[in-house]
Amino acid sequence: MGIVSPGFQGRPRTQEPALPPGQYLTEDFPVLSAGPTPRVSLDTWEFVISAENGSEHRWSWQELMALPQETPMVDIHCVTRWSKLGTNWQGVSVDTLLDGVDTGAHFALAHSYGGYTTNLPLDDLRGGQAWVVHTFDGAPLPAEHGGPARLLVPHLYFWKSAKWVRGLRLKTMDEPGFWETAGYHDYGDPWREQRYQGD
Amino acid sequence: MTEMSYLDGNMLDGPMRELLTVDLSSAVGRCENCGMTGSMASLHVYSHAPGLVGRCPSCEEVMVRLVRGPDRAWLDMRGTTFLQVPMPMEQPFPGPL
Numbered sequence: 001m002g003i004v005s006p007g008f009q010g011r012p013r014t015q016e017p018a019l020p021p022g023q024y025l026t027e028d029f030p031v032l033s034a035g036p037t038p039r040v041s042l043d044t045w046e047f048v049i050s051a052e053n054g055s056e057h058r059w060s061w062q063e064l065m066a067l068p069q070e071t072p073m074v075d076i077h078c079v080t081r082w083s084k085l086g087t088n089w090q091g092v093s094v095d096t097l098l099d100g101v102d103t104g105a106h107f108a109l110a111h112s113y114g115g116y117t118t119n120l121p122l123d124d125l126r127g128g129q130a131w132v133v134h135t136f137d138g139a140p141l142p143a144e145h146g147g148p149a150r151l152l153v154p155h156l157y158f159w160k161s162a163k164w165v166r167g168l169r170l171k172t173m174d175e176p177g178f179w180e181t182a183g184y185h186d187y188g189d190p191w192r193e194q195r196y197q198g199d
Numbered sequence: 200m201t202e203m204s205y206l207d208g209n210m211l212d213g214p215m216r217e218l219l220t221v222d223l224s225s226a227v228g229r230c231e232n233c234g235m236t237g238s239m240a241s242l243h244v245y246s247h248a249p250g251l252v253g254r255c256p257s258c259e260e261v262m263v264r265l266v267r268g269p270d271r272a273w274l275d276m277r278g279t280t281f282l283q284v285p286m287p288m289e290q291p292f293p294g295p296l
Binding site for chain 1: 260273
């Protein structure tokens with residue numbers, strides 16, 4: 001007879017946190033990057049929304065910080081199969097940034113310092129689903145995780161949450177971004193395991 | 200005047216097969232962005248990412264992206280103007296007539 005009681009044999013699967021298919025839980029915060037880390041000064045940082053009619057809306061760092069701040073606590077899911085639950089952020093809702101932008105566009109191409117891009121339906125950036133975040137776990141977002149500011153769209157795979165985000169180009173047609181032109185899915189729903197084109 | 204005829208893509212199979220089995224580190228590539236021409240072995244490759252990203256060592260622009268899915272792969276070389284690949288001599292060099 002063993003000395004280990006059944007109570008020490010681990011939690012049954014039914015009590016595991018709900019994860020999208022094919023994902024594993026991590027307590028770390030892995031750093032993924034497709035290039036050198038941009039170092040962006042807050043003095044020159046800006047966020048720009050360009051509407052399809054050519055109009056532009058710009059925010060400096062000070063202007064971003066003066067907007068109403070939100071503190072989403074969300075689960076994040078990377079297409080490389082790690083998921084991290086209950087992450088704490090602070091930033092500005094994209095709803096707030098889009099307020100006052102006159103657009104009939106259905107798509108957005110997020111673009112970043114360093115040249116990264118990713119495409120999303122505009123509806124997925126609205127309705128309290130997306131933020132431009134600058135703080136993680138109560139501290140300024142480190143550059144390796146996308147600071148000064150990154151997009152946060154937690155209901156899609158994390159490559160959609162563009163690091164070092166610089167702006168959104170609103171578009172009438174969907175234009176695939178950096179990974180989407182190299183085989184990754186245009187939408188990227190982790191619960192439907194939309195990793196690659198055609199999934 | 201007759202139109203030039205063309206063959207279908209199957210014609211490329213043999214020549215491309217010969218080219219794509221080459222050891223890439225022995226190839227020379229030209230960066231589409233800055234024009235730097237050098238060994239592909241000198242690229243800066245970022246692998247902690249959803250795919251492999253090879254960047255020009257001079258301007259850091261992307262020259263190669265390679266994504267490997269479980270049953271498919273994607274290769275994007277739009278940032279590489281050309282690859283110069285060493286090949287075996289096709290036939291003995293003809294001597295002087």
